[in-house]
Amino acid sequence: MQPLADTLGMVTSEAIGPRWLDETEMRVWRAFLEANGRLTQRINDGLKAAGDMTLDDYEVLVHLSESDAHRLRMSELSERLLHSQSRLTQRIDRLAGRGYVVREKCPEDRRGTFAVLTPAGLEALRATAPHHLGDVRAALIDLIEPHEQAVLADVLERVAQSARLSDA
Numbered sequence: 691m692q693p694l695a696d697t698l699g700m701v702t703s704e705a706i707g708p709r710w711l712d713e714t715e716m717r718v719w720r721a722f723l724e725a726n727g728r729l730t731q732r733i734n735d736g737l738k739a740a741g742d743m744t745l746d747d748y749e750v751l752v753h754l755s756e757s758d759a760h761r762l763r764m765s766e767l768s769e770r771l772l773h774s775q776s777r778l779t780q781r782i783d784r785l786a787g788r789g790y791v792v793r794e795k796c797p798e799d800r801r802g803t804f805a806v807l808t809p810a811g812l813e814a815l816r817a818t819a820p821h822h823l824g825d826v827r828a829a830l831i832d833l834i835e836p837h838e839q840a841v842l843a844d845v846l847e848r849v850a851q852s853a854r855l856s857d858a
Contacts, residue, residue, distance in 0.1 A: 740821030
């Protein structure tokens, strides 16, 4: 495969241009992009089949299920999920329409709103979780040798930490 810099007719000297990816670095980047896209699609398809929900829906329910009293401020949930407030509002509206969450005003701060997991939402999560975990294992975890798992976790955590710092 011809390097992108050559294809674009660009100079590859770091002194006068961007630091282009070498062949191995390009493999890392492209494999990451493809794996992320295909894995997300596979997990979404599995969640649709198992419980007629998306990965975004599932993640909302998981975060609420893991929080105290199964509730989080909408602003905190938005930050955790990396969703804009409007995107989260739409997601919560859809989940509320299904009876999986409700909104409650924050008693300490009238401007604040909580998203609260309902018993129906918890049941939907419980029903879907075994299928989801099976898909995660088949699509990712079981493909990684046990001795590679800690290394990959370290690398991905470092990348995520760097991205968090860039967003701040």
